[in-house]
Amino acid sequence: MYWAHQPPATWLLARKGSGGYLGTPAVPIRLRDKACVKTEPLHGWGRHPRLHGAVHRARDLDDLRRLARSSPTGIGRGAGRSYGDAAVGAHVISALPLRHLLDFDGQSGVLKAQAGVTLDDVIRFALPRGWFPPVTPGTRHCTLGGCVAADVHGKNHHRVGAFGAFVDELEMVLAGGDVVRCSRTELPDLFWATLGGMGLTGLIHAVTLRLAPVSSAFIDNLGVRTGNLGETCRLLRETQDDHAYSVAWIDLLPRGGRRGRGHVLLGDHADGPALAPLHRDPRWKLPALPANLVRRTGLRLLNALYYRRQLRRQRRRRVHYSPYFHPLDGVAHWNRAYGPRGFLQFQFAVPFDSGEEVMADVVERTRRAAPCSLAVLKTFGDHPGGPLGFPMPGYTLALDFPRTSRIEEALGDAAGTVAAAGGRVYLAKDALLTPEQTETMYPRLDEFRAARRRYDPGGRVRSALSDRTGLT
Amino acid sequence: MSGRALILGARSAIAAALAQRLAGDGWDLVLAARRCQRLEPVAADLRLRRQRQVDLLEFDALDLESHAGLADRVRAAAGPFDLVVCVFGYAGDPDAARRDTGEMTATLGTNFTAAAVCLGHLANDLEERREGGLIAVSSVAGDRGRQSNYVYGASKGGLNVFLQGLRNRLAPAGVHVMTVKPGFVDTPMTEGREALFLVASPERVAGDVLRAWKRRRNVVYTPWFWRWIMLLVRLVPEGLFKRLRL
Numbered sequence: 001m002y003w004a005h006q007p008p009a010t011w012l013l014a015r016k017g018s019g020g021y022l023g024t025p026a027v028p029i030r031l032r033d034k035a036c037v038k039t040e041p042l043h044g045w046g047r048h049p050r051l052h053g054a055v056h057r058a059r060d061l062d063d064l065r066r067l068a069r070s071s072p073t074g075i076g077r078g079a080g081r082s083y084g085d086a087a088v089g090a091h092v093i094s095a096l097p098l099r100h101l102l103d104f105d106g107q108s109g110v111l112k113a114q115a116g117v118t119l120d121d122v123i124r125f126a127l128p129r130g131w132f133p134p135v136t137p138g139t140r141h142c143t144l145g146g147c148v149a150a151d152v153h154g155k156n157h158h159r160v161g162a163f164g165a166f167v168d169e170l171e172m173v174l175a176g177g178d179v180v181r182c183s184r185t186e187l188p189d190l191f192w193a194t195l196g197g198m199g200l201t202g203l204i205h206a207v208t209l210r211l212a213p214v215s216s217a218f219i220d221n222l223g224v225r226t227g228n229l230g231e232t233c234r235l236l237r238e239t240q241d242d243h244a245y246s247v248a249w250i251d252l253l254p255r256g257g258r259r260g261r262g263h264v265l266l267g268d269h270a271d272g273p274a275l276a277p278l279h280r281d282p283r284w285k286l287p288a289l290p291a292n293l294v295r296r297t298g299l300r301l302l303n304a305l306y307y308r309r310q311l312r313r314q315r316r317r318r319v320h321y322s323p324y325f326h327p328l329d330g331v332a333h334w335n336r337a338y339g340p341r342g343f344l345q346f347q348f349a350v351p352f353d354s355g356e357e358v359m360a361d362v363v364e365r366t367r368r369a370a371p372c373s374l375a376v377l378k379t380f381g382d383h384p385g386g387p388l389g390f391p392m393p394g395y396t397l398a399l400d401f402p403r404t405s406r407i408e409e410a411l412g413d414a415a416g417t418v419a420a421a422g423g424r425v426y427l428a429k430d431a432l433l434t435p436e437q438t439e440t441m442y443p444r445l446d447e448f449r450a451a452r453r454r455y456d457p458g459g460r461v462r463s464a465l466s467d468r469t470g471l472t
Numbered sequence: 473m474s475g476r477a478l479i480l481g482a483r484s485a486i487a488a489a490l491a492q493r494l495a496g497d498g499w500d501l502v503l504a505a506r507r508c509q510r511l512e513p514v515a516a517d518l519r520l521r522r523q524r525q526v527d528l529l530e531f532d533a534l535d536l537e538s539h540a541g542l543a544d545r546v547r548a549a550a551g552p553f554d555l556v557v558c559v560f561g562y563a564g565d566p567d568a569a570r571r572d573t574g575e576m577t578a579t580l581g582t583n584f585t586a587a588a589v590c591l592g593h594l595a596n597d598l599e600e601r602r603e604g605g606l607i608a609v610s611s612v613a614g615d616r617g618r619q620s621n622y623v624y625g626a627s628k629g630g631l632n633v634f635l636q637g638l639r640n641r642l643a644p645a646g647v648h649v650m651t652v653k654p655g656f657v658d659t660p661m662t663e664g665r666e667a668l669f670l671v672a673s674p675e676r677v678a679g680d681v682l683r684a685w686k687r688r689r690n691v692v693y694t695p696w697f698w699r700w701i702m703l704l705v706r707l708v709p710e711g712l713f714k715r716l717r718l
Contacts, residue, residue, distance in 0.1 A: 057660070057663070059660065060510050060513065061510075061513075062510060098513075099517075100513040100514055100516060100517035101516065101517045101520045101521060102513055102516045102517070102520075103516065103520070104520055114513060125520070125521060
């Protein structure tokens with residue numbers, strides 16, 4: 001009865017669309033004949049911050065247009081897999097019902113689908129036909145609209161770039177209700193501003209995506225165990241041209257010489273006849289927990305065990321795509337492990353030259369404030385994106401922290417360090433950046449604002465993220 | 473068993489879930505609704521994912537005169553059909569329905585009159601051909617009139633009796649008629665309403681409907697426990713019930 005990405009059948013007493021007023025008050029507005037709009041608590045994957053907003057579901061293009069016209073301010077929301085407050089606001093337009101595939105060319109692999117279609121849906125449809133998403137982030141449950149809005153990257157950015165590199169066209173509904181198509185040749189400023197624009201240019205209705213041909217559901221992986229951060233970084237840099245996919249899980253809890261030890265995964269699509277099996281929905285599901293389970297001691301133990309899961313220095317294995325690309329999707333609602341306070345992810349990109357020093361500095365600043373529960377290191381290639389694009393040639397490190405009392409201040413300092421070194425923080429994961437930090441990190445911000453002024457002159461599209469960071 | 477299914481009121485959330493399940497089971501579909509071009513994405517998705525033939529048909533339940541020719545229109549547009557699924561309905565606002573004639577007639581007219589006229593004519597067609605089946609979505613609200621929702625309840629109650637009659641009439645012809653009585657379902661019809669409980673997903677309802685259809689059930693409550701809840705509700709003596717505020 002329960003589907004991982006559909007509203008569950010609720011067996012308990014449920015009040016649909018009602019909620020108390022905690023935090024931001026609901027703005028009474030007139031929508032159709034209703035005089036008042038009920039709100040519900042909204043949050044991202046980090047479950048922090050939690051703000052009240054009114055959710056309007058868009059069932060088709062007409063609904064999107066009506067909501068774009070009538071809603072005073074609003075932001076599109078897909079699966080809510082961004083970590084912070086990018087899909088949170090006083091009014092939120094849910095594109096989840098827009099879950100239809102519209103067109104597919106079996107020869108070229110070009111798929112046109114509505115923005116609420118998830119990568120999970122795309123894989124289930126395309127893999128049996130010999131196609132795969134060209135770029136996939138760490139979860140397959142994000143929507144195509146979300147992938148575009150965050151211009152997501154995967155383990156293969158060094159080779160092919162981010163999601164936007166494979167988007168041919170977007171069909172959008174602008175604030176005010178106009179339906180437009182944009183691409184590299186048609187309204188290119190809107191197209192580039194939307195890629196990575198965190199949904200702030202308008203509502204995405206449909207995405208035309210070029211899938212990648214594959215002949216197997218498996219990845220041939222070379223796993224290399226490394227002893228410290230320097231070795232990990234060196235290995236990632238040296239193998240940049242050798243493999244399609246590269247990523248490193250690292251352990252940042254040890255101090256001194258063993259910090260940054262981990263496993264580097266170097267993978268390529270296998271050349272096999274088996275386009276099966278498809279992934280299964282997770283068997284494990286975390287319930288809502290009253291407290292944070294993620295503590296330093298437990299983490300040390302888990303990390304030590306995980307580090308030793310591969311005893312040989314190098315090992316080749318054939319791995320199914322599902323645990324390779326989406327390991328955390330194996331446990332539904334894994335974010336509940338952090339309890340009601342939620343957690344924070346801090347992902348930043350820094351150029352190669354200063355990269356290791358900046359990473360060491362960030363780790364040092366945050367070490368005492370909270371234990372780093374997950375650290376993933378990748379390299380980015382030189383693939384330019386839109387004005388709010390996150391990747392830059394260099395390293396990218398994503399750090400998860402439980403939300404302790406001191407971590408927010410520590411991450412504020414860390415953001416300052418990153419900005420000073422010419423790096424930037426990923427908006428799709430961010431919950432803490434200030435307007436000054438954002439200005440420094442995103443030098444093309446004025447270009448983005450100009451595009452927004454052109455396509456949303458009234459400034460009707462906004463989110464908690466845009467208010468906090470001054471993007472609008 | 474599969475063939476072509478005609479879904480009346482295809483824009484409803486339950487209809488969308490039923491369409492996915494039927495297409496998955498090998499049925500071709502005709503999706504009938506007002507301004508049916510809005511269903512183009514749904515049809516495209518079903519054609520791509522399930523490789524079934526999906527046709528759209530412009531259909532206005534309230535246009536009573538047009539129902540006599542509906543079966544012919546479907547055959548002309550798509551081909552012969554074997555299953556009719558009637559999902560359209562109008563919930564309305566129970567408070568407004570107490571005073572506003574327009575609201576009363578809309579609720580009664582859509583849920584009962586339009587459904588009865590439409591299904592009546594389709595039943596004639598099915599009986600002539602002596603094949604096919606009919607599924608109509610009613611509601612648990614039709615089992616007993618309650619002060620909170622009696623106009624809607626009456627329209628669905630009337631539909632229940634109508635369907636009983638059709639079932640009786642069509643049984644010798646080998647045509648099966650199934651009444652579906654859902655409780656609260658998570659659809660736009662119940663959006664924003666308070667005091668809902670045990671809300672089911674449209675997918676759950678669709679699964680129950682198709683399972684029951686394969687077993688040729690006459691009346692199916694979905695989810696299953698509503699049968700027992702409504703039995704209790706029906707058993708309350710009228711003298712007591714009229715004092716309750718259900």
